[in-house]
Amino acid sequence: MKLYFAPLQGYTDHLYRSIHNKVAGGIDTYLSPFLRCDGGKVRNKDLRDIAPENNEGLDLVPQVIAADTDELAPLLDIVEQAGYNRVDLNLGCPFPLQTGRGRGAAALTHPDRIERMMQELQRRTRLKVSVKMRSGLTDPSEGLAAIEVLNHFKLEHIAIHPRLGVQQYKGLPDREAFSRLKEASRHPIVYNGDIASLEDIDEIVRLFPDLSGIMIGRGLLARPTLAREWRDGRPLDNTERLAASLEMHRRLYDTALQTLQGDQQILARMQTFWEYQKPLIDKKVYKRLMKTTSLRNYEEAVRSLA
Numbered sequence: 001m002k003l004y005f006a007p008l009q010g011y012t013d014h015l016y017r018s019i020h021n022k023v024a025g026g027i028d029t030y031l032s033p034f035l036r037c038d039g040g041k042v043r044n045k046d047l048r049d050i051a052p053e054n055n056e057g058l059d060l061v062p063q064v065i066a067a068d069t070d071e072l073a074p075l076l077d078i079v080e081q082a083g084y085n086r087v088d089l090n091l092g093c094p095f096p097l098q099t100g101r102g103r104g105a106a107a108l109t110h111p112d113r114i115e116r117m118m119q120e121l122q123r124r125t126r127l128k129v130s131v132k133m134r135s136g137l138t139d140p141s142e143g144l145a146a147i148e149v150l151n152h153f154k155l156e157h158i159a160i161h162p163r164l165g166v167q168q169y170k171g172l173p174d175r176e177a178f179s180r181l182k183e184a185s186r187h188p189i190v191y192n193g194d195i196a197s198l199e200d201i202d203e204i205v206r207l208f209p210d211l212s213g214i215m216i217g218r219g220l221l222a223r224p225t226l227a228r229e230w231r232d233g234r235p236l237d238n239t240e241r242l243a244a245s246l247e248m249h250r251r252l253y254d255t256a257l258q259t260l261q262g263d264q265q266i267l268a269r270m271q272t273f274w275e276y277q278k279p280l281i282d283k284k285v286y287k288r289l290m291k292t293t294s295l296r297n298y299e300e301a302v303r304s305l306a
């Protein structure tokens with residue numbers, strides 16, 4: 001069973017991924033947050049994020065998001081020029097900024113566009129392709145229609161997050177919809193959605209023993225050692241987990257101090273590190289970490305955790 005770190009825009013940048021890989025580990029493959037082409041341009045920040053020199057020592061698959069082939073082609077050029085032979089296509093993003101442009105989960109409502117994008121991907125014979133999708137935008141029939149199109153193409157796997165785009169993160173993942181999509185697909189399937197504990201991983205493995213992998217996002221932000229713990233078959237207690245988080249924090253903070261400018265930028269970056277780890281730390285300290293506007297105050301709060 002392969003374990004994937006799901007892409008999380010604003011959280012799992014190259015710095016986080018590298019540090020996670022060194023300190024917590026347990027992950028087979030990381031996905032980059034999606035690259036996009038807005039007004040014919042790709043952000044330099046996103047190019048730096050997938051640059052191989054910034055991703056040394058870990059297995060990275062760059063992800064792209066596009067509404068159709070004209071947006072997709074320049075992104076694939078970039079991925080190929082950076083030296084990658086794999087790419088992941090995002091058919092799941094529910095954020096209105098992307099769906100409003102026909103991308104992500106909205107692309108699920110246009111099987112013709114998915115077909116054209118897959119043809120463009122297939123034309124690039126060096127690229128191995130995977131897809132990450134939701135079960136639909138407004139209805140699970142959309143996911144099924146997409147699966148039928150995808151069945152005509154060669155894919156490494158399809159990662160399915162069984163929520164509809166319009167749900168965003170509300171409700172529970174729909175395991176029945178997942179099961180139907182899995183049965184309809186001729187491709188290896190990866191499960192994604194709401195995995196937060198070793199028991200959650202075990203349950204998915206028990207329910208769907210023929211999966212090719214499990215992809216975890218927010219669960220790993222909250223508990224960076226989750227994949228390692230499951231691989232080792234040894235859960236860590238809160239003290240051990242906090243120690244791993246503090247070690248990740250130390251490395252992330254040192255790099256943030258060296259590479260980011262201004263206290264506000266540094267604090268904003270560090271606050272995203274703690275955001276999902278709220279349950280692990282003292283409430284008052286958490287509040288202080290998230291509210292402070294001074295580095296000195298922030299550092300004191302972190303020291304009080306050790």
Ligand SMILES: Cc1cc2nc3c(=O)[nH]c(=O)nc-3n(C[C@H](O)[C@H](O)[C@H](O)COP(=O)(O)O)c2cc1C
Nearest residue numbers: 006007008009033034090161193194195216217218
């Ligand atoms: C803040 C945030 C950013 C995300 N960015 C991406 C992204 O760039 N690409 C993508 O495919 N999914 C993205 N996702 C979705 C996650 O990869 C994942 O599919 C989703 O959170 C469900 O899995 P989880 O419950 O394990 O987190 C994002 C989710 C969140 C909350």
